[in-house]
Amino acid sequence: MFVKELWRYPVKSMAGERIPQAEVGELGIAEDRWILVHIRGKLISSRTHHQLLGLKGTVGSNGVPLISGHEWDSPEALHLVKEAAGPDAELIQYNGAERFDVLPLLVATDGAINHMGFDGRRLRPNVVIGGVEGLKEREWPGHRVLLGGAIIHVAQLRGRCIMTTFDPDTLQQDRSVLRRIVHELGGKMALDCAVLLGGVIREGDPVAVLED
Numbered sequence: 001m002f003v004k005e006l007w008r009y010p011v012k013s014m015a016g017e018r019i020p021q022a023e024v025g026e027l028g029i030a031e032d033r034w035i036l037v038h039i040r041g042k043l044i045s046s047r048t049h050h051q052l053l054g055l056k057g058t059v060g061s062n063g064v065p066l067i068s069g070h071e072w073d074s075p076e077a078l079h080l081v082k083e084a085a086g087p088d089a090e091l092i093q094y095n096g097a098e099r100f101d102v103l104p105l106l107v108a109t110d111g112a113i114n115h116m117g118f119d120g121r122r123l124r125p126n127v128v129i130g131g132v133e134g135l136k137e138r139e140w141p142g143h144r145v146l147l148g149g150a151i152i153h154v155a156q157l158r159g160r161c162i163m164t165t166f167d168p169d170t171l172q173q174d175r176s177v178l179r180r181i182v183h184e185l186g187g188k189m190a191l192d193c194a195v196l197l198g199g200v201i202r203e204g205d206p207v208a209v210l211e212d
Contacts, residue, residue: 001207003148004110004130005120010065011035011057011072011091012099013046015168016124024150025198027095028104029126035065035072036099037081039088045101046163051084053163054171067091103155107145108190109137116189118177121168123160123190129207137191144210149199151210157188 009016012033023030037044037052046052058066067077072091081089108125111132120128127147129137140154160181165173181189 001129001131003127003201003203003205003207005125005128006201006203007124007126007128008032008059009057009124010059011037011055011067013037013044013049013052014055014057014067015053017056017058021200021202022126023198024105024147024195024201026104026195028100028195031059031063031065032104032126033099034093034095035067036092036094037085038090038092039086043099044085044089046166047161049085050163050166050171050173052081053166053168055080055084065093102158103192103194105152105193105195106158106190107137107152107154107193111135112137112185112189116180116184119168122164122166122177123158124163125190127201131207135185140191140209144196145193146206146208146210148201148205148207150195150201151197151199152193153196155192155194158190158192159188160190 006019006022007016008029010031055068060066065072068080070076106125107127108123109129109132111134113120115134141156143154145152165175165178
């Protein structure tokens, strides 16, 4: 098995960017979900404001998070966010663990994605592991996994939500995607993971499920 894809989402609930390598620490991939959208002091996400998925979060060459090409704290970026989420939306930078829905790292596998036959970006993974047989990921909770220079702990399968129903490119909704995950996989797909040993992960790095 190997690291097939690496993704980070500099702005929570927006489209992310594929990267060739990542520094991984206790709080997951560096600069992942670094910028949050709030309305009246409350964190919101694309579960309730799916138009946010139409904006793209990246990190500029100067290390500043960008929203569809604009620096995150610029008037242009805020205008785009208000168009997507409403006039009361605001952007904040936050580095605490609470910015993650469950755990800092979400890992998907090509076996499960191919089994379901839809675009893996719907799952919003940080890591996609290649060379996995079918639904083998469902046997991994409770195990440690070596990812390049890092070791993670697979805590559980991730319960999926309405965000999976939106096409990553067009935002067209297809509710059958979530219905299939519920009916065929008990509503759970991909893996919530904690980082036990940080390090650098690169696309192509070897992956191994470790014996405890």
